[in-house]
Amino acid sequence: MRDQWYITLVVTFFLKISFAQEEVKASNPCYGIKTCGLCIATAAECAWCSDESFDKINRQRCDLYVNLNDTCTRTNLFYPSNELTNQKDEPVRDGTGEHDAIQIQPQQVYIKIRPNTPHTFKLKFRQAENYPVDLYYLMDLSNSMEDDKDKLASLGNLIAQNMQAITKNFRLGFGSFVDKVVMPYVSTVKEKLESPCRNCEAPYSFKNQLPLDKDTSKFETYVRRANISGNLDAPEGGFDAIMQTIICQQIGWRNVSRKLLVYSTDAGFHIAGDGKLGGIVKPNDGYCHLSPAGKYTEAENQDYPSISQIAMKVREKNINVIFAVTDDQVPVYRKLSQYIEGSEAELLANDSSNIVEVIRRNYEKITSKVELSTQYTENITVSFKSSCKGRTLTDTSSCEGLAIGDNVTFDVTVSVTQCAPEASKKIRAFSIYPVGLGEKLDITLEINCECECEKPEFDVEKSPQCNGNGTFECGQCTCDEGRYGKKCECDGSETTSDESLKKCINPNDTVPVVCSGRGECICGVCECFPREKHSAQRFSGPFCECNDYSCSYHNDLLCGGQGMCKCGVCQCNDNFKGDACECPTSTNFCKAANGEICNGVGECKCGSCVCNASLSYRGPTCEECPTCPGKCDENKACALCVAFQTGPYSKEECDEKCKHVKPVTKIDEDEVNKNNLKNLCQYEDDEDDCVFFFTYEYGPGNEVEIEVQQTKVCPESVNILAIVLGTIGGIVLVGLILLLIWKLFTTIHDRREFAKFEKETQNAKWDTGENPIYQQATSTFKNPMYAGKN
Structure with a gap:
């Protein structure tokens, strides 16, 4: 009996320790880490203490820095911080005759960084004046582009003048393309080849x-x-031309310049795989193959480049491609530009007359925006923040609306999540660059995965502190093979003995398993494994039988955030229950406005209402019923039969169904408005078109009480005779008025005509004594030839 009590006491003791440890692990990512290097790589808050005394006080050497800061000797506390060294930090400047422009600062940095400890630094960008610009015009010279060529020649000086107004450091080049000289792209008839x-x-x-x-x-x-x-065919071999233009040194691209490639055509393009039509199966190798005369020599031997090859070379060489194409080709090239970094597609006039405007507009668009990108950042996380030209700092890698001389500062955050197993990969190199520019920030990243005390020169082999059975490093023992324990005091051979293993087997297990298969038996004591590799969460219990992280979740929280997971079962806080502590025990959330639980038409389960499925009530408290008649509609018939003995109910039905209705002389609307418990209803009686009123309210026991006003409000009767006589009188009166107005106008008009007649009579010029139409009976004529001769 005493032995049983002792065993129970021991088990309880271990359980309490286990539960306490698991609570710590849940909030402390550093818990349970066994080496210094892994400790500082686990989280930014973790530190390692190499004090020997920590074994005596049973403290964790890997712990939160705030926990170790006051308890560990300063010289034995390993808490490395990130370090940044500027290796090249020339200030940004404009381009002059003596110096090239610099737009990005710094240019080279060295960062020593801990895993899972982000480091943030400033990167400055400035739009420089007189920044070098290289513009290469790549033109489709198939027969359909003849008028475009002539127009481009006449606009060449204008292109140069526009660009030189922007930068004095400008260079211009020109190339042309057609297609591979094989069938079916080009006719191989001898005359056509010439x-x-x-x-x-x-x-x-x-x-x-x-x-x-x-x-x-x-x-x-x-x-x-x-x-x-x-x-012969419609698509052109432009991709061959783009590839050679980008990669060939003969083109003359400068290392530090803004590189513009203007691609002009009125047709589509061949892509990788199209070469098979001409018997060309060798993939494009992505290398330069220009003859001394500047011609592409491998066109008939290598297939067209793929879009991904073009995109990779454009990004590698920091080229800005402007696809200047005719109207029917714009949709195709705009889709293409989505896959090529820093490219744009623009509408080209049929004779290329707008090419100067296209180049100027796109150059302004390119230079008014800076977008940062990264290269060689596998397993490295880089993020950017900037306020651009505003005040609010946001997550962005680009800024727009920049002018010459504008400065933009980016907050660059670099982080790594784990150490590389190979020592050669602990130093990484990557770069940050503005899209379309040759400048970049080169970053050398040293990942700090090893403490100073772990270096071989600090190791003490066969240390007395390890009972001569291990190496003492970083304040603890690394035991030789076959030895275990904090001081290597345990003989590994004992882990196979029956007596030692028996102490690590749960007597309640039907199938005996050492440490429940979740740990290792060391010196008769289970040392539990982590739940997952490199996890701070471990199995617990004297036999590692407990998993305090496998309880049910609610709202993505273990035990709903309202309890603790202990050995796979949620122990809920007060006022909560359920497998995941998801159910409040209180019914306050189920009370309807009338005070009833779920409005009396549902059941409160797990803190929420489950409404009766046979009824139409819905909502959080079962108070919503879109298809239910309201209380006014429900009691309209009773109000009619009790107060006015009308409506659909007979006297017997009225006496049976309407006992809750009481007639009153008058309902005071002001009193109803003041009393929040009373509700006013009003309806029109179909029999006499009069309006009647009644109120309802909930009495004791939630019963509805109705008061109906015994008098109706009826509309006043209409005097039909007065309306008819008035209408007739109005018509007659309007007719008389119109007749008088007509008579007045005719009288005035007649008087004016008579006055006019009299005035004309007085102005007559003839003598009233003679007949004005009278003529003599004889006529006299003269002979014009007779001049008075006898």
């Missing part, structure tokens, strides 16, 4: 006509000198 069309040059894939040159006057000459050519 001249596929009238006044046409022999077909070719790509030709570098003019490398980038500061003498922009050459542009017009070389464009006019270039002849058009011809091909």
Whole structure:
């Protein structure tokens, strides 16, 4: 009996310790970490104490820094912080004759960083004046682009003038393309190979006509000198030309410049795989193959590049591609630009007359925006924040609306989540760059995964502190093979003896398993495993039989946040119950406005109402009933039969169903409005069109009490005779008035006419004694030839 009591006491003791430890682990990610390097890599808050005394007081060497700061000797406390060193930090500046422009600061940094400890630093960007610009015009010179070529030649100087107004450090180049010189892209008939069309040059894939040159006057000459050519199918071999333009040194791209590639065409493009139509199966290798004369030499041997190859090279060389295409091709190239970083698709006039405006507008769009991107950041997290030109700091890697001279500052946060197992990968290099620019910030990242005390020169092998059976490092023993315990005091061979294993087997298990299969038996005591690799959460209990993290969840919280998980079962706080402590024991949330639980038409389960499915009531407290008649509708018939002996109920039905209705002389509406318990109802009686009123309220026991006013409000009777006579009189009166108005106007008009007649009579010029129409009976004539001769 005494032995049984002793065993129970021991088990209870271990359980209490286990529960206490699990509570700590839930809020302390550092708990249970066994080495210094892994400790500082677990979380930013973790620190390691190498004091020997920690074994005596049974403290965890890996713990939160706030817990160790006052208890560990300062020299033995390992809590490394992130360190940043600027290796190249030239200030941003405009481009001058002596110095190139610098738009990003710093240029090189070295960061020593702990895993799971983000480090934030400032990156400055400034739009510089006279920043170098290289513009290469890549033109489709198939027969359909003849008028475009002539127009481009005449606009060459204008392009240069516009760009030189923006930057004095400007270079201009020109190249052309048609397609692969094989069937079915180009006719291989001998005459067509020499001249596929009238006044046409022999077909070719790509030709570098003019490398980038500061003498922009050459542009017009070389464009006019270039002849058009011809091909058979509609798509062109532009991807071959883009690839060679981007990667070939003969083009003349500068390392530090804003590189613009203007791609001009009126047709679509061939992509990887189309080469099979011409018997070309070798994939494009992504290398330069230009002859000394500037022609692409591998067009008939290698397939067209893929979109991903083009996108990769554009990103690698920091090229801004402007697809200047005709109206019917704009949708296709806009979709293409979505897959190529820093590219845009613009509408080109049929004769390329708007090319100057296209280049100027896109250059302003490109330079008015800065977007930061990263390279070689596998397993490294980089995030950006900036207020741009405003005041609110937001998560963004780009800023728009910038002008020359504007400064933008980004907060760059770098973090890693784990240590690389290979020592060679503990130092990483990556870069941050503005899209479309050759400048970048090179970052060397040293991942701090090892404490100083773990270096070989600090190890003490066969240390007396480890009973001569291990190496003493970082304040603790790393035991030799076959030895266990804090001081390597346990012989590993004992873990296989029956006596030692028996102490680690739960007597209640039907199938005996050492430490429930969740731990290791060391010196007769179970040392429980983590639930997952590198997890601070471990199994607990004297036989590792408990999992304090496997209880039910509610609202993504263990035990609903209203209890503790103990050995797989939620122990709920007061006022909560359920498997996940999801149910409040109180029914306060189920009370309806009338004070009833679930409005009397439902049941309160787990703190919420479950409404009766056979009824139409719904809502949190079963008070909503869209299809139910209201109390006014329910009691309308009773009000009519009790007060006026009318309505659908007979006298017997009225006496039976309407006992709760009481007639009153008058209902005071003001009193009803003041009394929140009373509700006023009013209806029109279909029999006499009069309005009647009644009120309802809930009495004791939630019974409805009705008061109906015994008098109705009826509309006043209408005097039909007065309306008819009035209407007739009005019509007659209006007629007389109109007749008088007509008579008045005719009288005035007659008088005016008579006065006019009299006035004309007085103005007559003839003598009233003579007849004005009288004529003599004889007439006299003279002979014009007779001049008075006898």
